[in-house]
Amino acid sequence: xxEPPHGKPAVFLDRDGTLNLDFVEYVxxxxxxxxxxxxxxxxxxxxxxxxxLVVITNQACLAKGLLDERGLKKIHGHMEHLLGxxxxxxxxxYFCPDHPEATVEKYRDQNNRRKxxxxxILEAADQLAIDLSKSWMIGDKPNDAQAGxxxxxxxxxxxxxxxxxxxxxxxADTQHADFTAENLLEAAEIVIQQDVGPAQDQQSPIKKTxxxxxxxxxxxxxxxxxxxxxxxQRIAPQHREFSISKMLAGMAQCxxxxxxxxxxxxxxxxxxxxxxxxLMVGLTLQMMVVALLLVHRSS
Ligand SMILES: [Mg+2]
Numbered sequence: 001x002x003e004p005p006h007g008k009p010a011v012f013l014d015r016d017g018t019l020n021l022d023f024v025e026y027v028x029x030x031x032x033x034x035x036x037x038x039x040x041x042x043x044x045x046x047x048x049x050x051x052x053l054v055v056i057t058n059q060a061c062l063a064k065g066l067l068d069e070r071g072l073k074k075i076h077g078h079m080e081h082l083l084g085x086x087x088x089x090x091x092x093x094y095f096c097p098d099h100p101e102a103t104v105e106k107y108r109d110q111n112n113r114r115k116x117x118x119x120x121i122l123e124a125a126d127q128l129a130i131d132l133s134k135s136w137m138i139g140d141k142p143n144d145a146q147a148g149x150x151x152x153x154x155x156x157x158x159x160x161x162x163x164x165x166x167x168x169x170x171x172a173d174t175q176h177a178d179f180t181a182e183n184l185l186e187a188a189e190i191v192i193q194q195d196v197g198p199a200q201d202q203q204s205p206i207k208k209t210x211x212x213x214x215x216x217x218x219x220x221x222x223x224x225x226x227x228x229x230x231x232x233q234r235i236a237p238q239h240r241e242f243s244i245s246k247m248l249a250g251m252a253q254c255x256x257x258x259x260x261x262x263x264x265x266x267x268x269x270x271x272x273x274x275x276x277x278x279l280m281v282g283l284t285l286q287m288m289v290v291a292l293l294l295v296h297r298s299s
Contacts, residue, residue, distance in 0.1 A: 007131030010091070011046050011191060012121055012148065014139030015057035018158060018184060019079070022140070026061035028071065030078045038185035040086025045188045049195070052091040052128060056120045056137070056147070059095045063102030092128060094120040116146035121153065134195070138187045145176035154178045156187040249292035255285040
C-alpha cells in the first residue's frame with residue numbers, strides 16, 4: 001500500500017467493549033447494542049481535534065451462522081443512529097466476518113483482515129487516505145493493540161471493568177499497547193495530549209504548548225455542548241406554545257364573556273331566572289378555563 005504524502009490522522013476503534021457494552025458473547029440484535037457511557041463525548045473530542053473515526057471489528061458471529069450481513073448492517077445502522085444523537089458520525093466501519101473454523105463455508109478463511117492482523121486498518125487507510133504514523137488504534141483486547149502495532153499506529157488498550165465482563169487475560173497482555181486507559185474518554189485525552197490536535201498544528205503559524213492546546217480543545221468542546229443545549233431549550237418552548245387545551249381555554253373564556261353580557265341583559269330586561277342561568281353557565285365555563293390552562297401547563 002502506498003501511503004499518501006499528507007494523509008489524514010485517524011483513530012481506529014474496536015467495537016464491542018470499546019464503543020458498546022460487551023455483555024453477551026455476540027451482539028446479534030439491536031437490543032443487545034448499548035453505547036458505553038462517555039463514548040459520545042470521547043468521539044466528539046477526537047473529531048474536534050481533527051481525527052477521522054473508523055470502526056475496525058471482528059464479527060465471527062457471521063462465520064458461526066449466528067447473524068447474517070443484513071442483520072449486521074441493521075446493528076451498525078442503529079450504532080450510527082445512537083452516535084448521531086450524541087452529535088458524532090463515523091468515517092467508516094470495517095468488519096471481518098471470516099474465521100478459520102467457520103461453520104458457514106463462505107466465511108471459512110484465514111486472511112490478514114481478522115485482528116490481530118492489520119488488514120482492515122490497511123484497507124481503511126488506503127480508501128480514506130489516512131496517515132498511519134499519525135493514527136491510533138484503541139480497543140479492549142490485546143489483538144486490537146497487536147493489529148494497530150502491525151499497521152504502524154500507536155495503540156491504547158482499554159482496561160476498565162465496566163467495558164466488559166471479561167478482562168485482559170493477564171497483565172502481560174498490555175505489553176502490546178503503547179498506553180492503557182480505563183475507558184474511551186480517558187483514551188481520547190491521551191491521544192489529544194500526545195498529539196496536541198493535528199488539525200490545529202497545520203493551521204497555526206505559532207507553536208503553542210501542549211497544555212494550551214489541550215485547554216483550547218476542552219473550551220471549544222464545552223462551548224459546543226452549551227450551544228447544543230441552548231438550541232434544545234429554544235426549540236422545546238416552541239413546541240409547547242400551542243396546544244388543544246390552550247385553544248379550548250380561549251374558546252371557553254369567550255363563552256364566559258358572552259355569559260356576563262347575557263347576565264347584564266337579563267338583569268336589565270329579562271327575568272331573574274335567566275340571570276341565574278347565565279351566571280351559572282358563566283361560572284362553569286370559567287372553571288373549565290382554569291382546568292384547561294392547568295392541563296396545558298402540565299403537558
Ligand atoms: Mg472488543
